[in-house]
Amino acid sequence: MSGKGKDSLLGNKIAAGLLTAGLIFWGANRIAGTLVPDEAPKTPAIKITALPTASAPVAAVAAGLESIIPLIATGDVAKGEAFVQQQCSACHTLTPGGAAGVGPNLYGFMGAPMFSGSFAYSDAVKDKAKGNWNYDNVNAWLAAPQTFAPGTGMSYPGIKDTQMRADVVAYLRTLSATPLPLPSAAEVSAATAAAAAPAGAPASTPAPAAEAAPSIDSLFATADLAKGKALVMQQCAACHTFTKGGAAGVGPNLYGIVGAKAFSAPGFGYSAAVKAKAGAAWTDDTLSAWLENPMGYAPGTMMAYPGIKNAQTRADVIAYLNSNSASPEKLP
Ligand code: HEC
Ligand code: HEC
Known part of the structure; x- marks a missing residue:
């Protein structure tokens, strides 16, 4: 050939x-x-x-x-x-x-x-x-x-x-x-x-890993909370509750998640895939990497969600999640 x-x-x-x-x-x-x-x-x-x-x-x-x-x-x-x-x-x-x-x-x-x-x-x-x-x-x-x-x-x-x-x-x-x-x-x-056979070719389907994600710091100034909320209600609320003290569903309750310890909601049965990443506080950048590609961030995670590929949309969502808290973090 x-x-x-x-x-x-x-x-x-x-x-x-x-x-x-x-x-x-x-x-x-x-x-x-x-x-x-x-x-x-x-x-x-x-x-x-x-x-x-x-x-x-x-x-x-x-x-x-x-x-x-x-x-x-x-x-x-x-x-x-x-x-x-x-x-x-x-x-x-x-x-x-x-x-x-x-x-x-x-x-x-x-x-x-x-x-x-x-x-x-x-x-x-x-x-x-x-x-x-x-x-x-x-x-x-x-x-x-x-x-x-x-x-x-x-x-x-x-x-x-x-x-x-x-x-x-x-x-x-x-x-x-x-x-x-x-x-x-x-x-x-x-x-x-x-x-x-295609030696040296990029691996087939797996999406790019989290390291590729650039910081979204510059996008919070233009973040649209209402848009973020609408997306969350449409795409995340099947599995997550967002009110204070809301029950866990398929995923954990997400009230006050920005700045909270990752994968540490008491009583929730997290997958082994995320345990290694548990404990550090969620920042806008780690949340961005997770939400861009959950399976890339924590291969094998139970969060069956393909990810939000658009950086501005991720900023909208994170800005909304941050507002959904008793003590919102200061975003960049
Ligand atoms: C099909 C169900 C499902 C959907 C849809 C889903 N999630 Fe999740 N989510 C989960 C599960 C399950 C976990 C726990 C992950 C694990 O244990 O592997 C999780 C974990 C999380 C965490 C980490 C929580 C913590 O305790 O640190 C965040 C943040 C999160 N999801 C945000 C979102 C957002 C935002 C959306 C929508 C854009 C979304 N999820 C859509 C099921 C889902
Ligand atoms: C939201 C509901 C829903 C979920 C969640 C779901 N399925 Fe299905 N599944 C369906 C429906 C509806 C069909 C029939 C497809 C059709 O008629 O288009 C189907 C068909 C199938 C079939 C074909 C069976 C046959 O009779 O030939 C398999 C296999 C299957 N699903 C496996 C799974 C597995 C494994 C999972 C979890 C990883 C899963 N499904 C999650 C609703 C679901």
């Missing part, structure tokens, strides 16, 4: 990776809004209409997504179970014969025909119901449901961390009388070889 051919192939891979990351982020951002269930929704809150670039999203995911096949056998089933209990069981039952909820019962789905249980599936997934669930298609589905099947009723942003997807699938496969066999040695080496 000529060097030129290789380069353009690499270029294509990078382009596909960027496209995928963009689609995943764009999709997840749209969905984050739908995660706000004021009343328990029996039907998915919002039917998301087609993505503008709906033509090739599945292929893009397949090309840019890290395989979980090498990680299944050593996946942490207990961690996967805890994650599923926390993030999926609001919509799915997991026991044999469990009733459908917002989503279908998941007992025994691995290895079974896709989207074919007794459930009123959306039209969006009917097109995708080709073949049976296996480790590759479940990986793509769970990484970004809205990219896999644009318009799906599953209002869930996806699991961006590859190890976490592997842990979740390692657990999901056990929910069966006859679990799907673990990937064979041959399948593992094929997946490993495919991943190693």
